[in-house]
Amino acid sequence: MNIKFYLFFSACLMAIPALAQTVHLSGTVLDKETQEPVPSVVIYTDDENNITLTDDKGYYNLEVHPSESVYFRQLAYDFFETTADALHANSTIYLTRNIVELSEVIVSPYYAQNIVDKAFQDLTAHLLLKKPIPYLVHIEETTTKGGAREVYALLDIALSKINKKRGTFDWNIQLARLDNIKMINESDFYTKKRNSVALELFPHRISTSPDWNNFTCEIQDINEDQFVIKVSPKHLDKNHFKYNLFTINKQDTILTEIISQSYANASELTLKKINGVDWQITNQYSRINFIQEEKSGLYYIKDYILLGNLRVLSESPYDISLKTTASARKNLPDNPVNTKKKIKPYDYFLFQSDFPNSPGFWKQ
Numbered sequence: 001m002n003i004k005f006y007l008f009f010s011a012c013l014m015a016i017p018a019l020a021q022t023v024h025l026s027g028t029v030l031d032k033e034t035q036e037p038v039p040s041v042v043i044y045t046d047d048e049n050n051i052t053l054t055d056d057k058g059y060y061n062l063e064v065h066p067s068e069s070v071y072f073r074q075l076a077y078d079f080f081e082t083t084a085d086a087l088h089a090n091s092t093i094y095l096t097r098n099i100v101e102l103s104e105v106i107v108s109p110y111y112a113q114n115i116v117d118k119a120f121q122d123l124t125a126h127l128l129l130k131k132p133i134p135y136l137v138h139i140e141e142t143t144t145k146g147g148a149r150e151v152y153a154l155l156d157i158a159l160s161k162i163n164k165k166r167g168t169f170d171w172n173i174q175l176a177r178l179d180n181i182k183m184i185n186e187s188d189f190y191t192k193k194r195n196s197v198a199l200e201l202f203p204h205r206i207s208t209s210p211d212w213n214n215f216t217c218e219i220q221d222i223n224e225d226q227f228v229i230k231v232s233p234k235h236l237d238k239n240h241f242k243y244n245l246f247t248i249n250k251q252d253t254i255l256t257e258i259i260s261q262s263y264a265n266a267s268e269l270t271l272k273k274i275n276g277v278d279w280q281i282t283n284q285y286s287r288i289n290f291i292q293e294e295k296s297g298l299y300y301i302k303d304y305i306l307l308g309n310l311r312v313l314s315e316s317p318y319d320i321s322l323k324t325t326a327s328a329r330k331n332l333p334d335n336p337v338n339t340k341k342k343i344k345p346y347d348y349f350l351f352q353s354d355f356p357n358s359p360g361f362w363k364q
Helices: 002-020 084-089 109-125
Strands: 023-031 042-045 051-053 059-064 069-073 080-083 092-095 133-143 148-163 168-184 215-221 226-233 242-249 254-262 272-274 277-292 299-312 318-328 341-343
Touching: 023 084, 042 059, 051 059, 051 299, 051 318, 069 084, 080 084, 080 092, 109 215, 109 226, 109 242, 109 254
Parallel strands: 023 092
Antiparallel strands: 023 059, 042 051, 042 069, 069 080, 133 148, 133 318, 148 168, 168 341, 215 226, 226 242, 242 254, 254 277, 272 277, 277 299, 299 318
């Protein structure tokens, strides 16, 4: 009996490396018709935190498990799904541009706006206020000048105020634990050192489409419980370069997911000046998921993802790549750090302070 258990336990140990093994995939995403690279394509696996963007040349890098499903999403193109094994055999992906056809799924912008506005109002009426929820936040940033930094943080976050007219949220954020994983050439993230491109630590605004009449709106059924409103710009300009997906719960008309994604070649449409710094969004993707708390029936943010590439044009031009993920952790053990520090939703404090730094904690 003991021998059999030992053999079984040994076999399990031998299987662990095989299960944990990942393969590195890299390739290019092209427009099927023009054969041109497609930037700003979001590529992810079933583990949705394993996510990346193609660069301005349509190039991607991704670590995946063999046979795992891999998804390609750019809202200007048809959704594409494949497997890691298929990508290993052929790493070039061809996407078909999404052509909006007049059919029964097309609705007037006025009708779509009314539905989204009601879903947003119903959501805000059921949002969990004041109660702090622990979130595990992971931030990565790199620059073409050689800068790199990465942190994990445990934050207690409570929604403190909602401005329904502006669609903005105010958060009370307390830093509980911090682990700086990487910090290389910190000065390469700043222009003139006193100015920085803003880092959005947690979403402060619900992304809705301005000037709805400038968008084409489609309604698509997902399943018996949910439907999606897809909002696509009719004419691209500096105010209309983003696609939006709004997922709405049919039963109570509550907004449960918001996805916003820039047009694949948006850089020329996004020139901005902040604190004297000229910069462009070369691509951007964000996703917010809301989930209902079982006991109270109220909603809170389950997870949040922000991916982006920025081009800083002042002084010597350089690119910044950023990735922020935040996921709620309802079953964390008691926080071993008693002292907390309040931080802002837009804050570089995580990169500038070692309080309360705990090197190696998150690797456990």
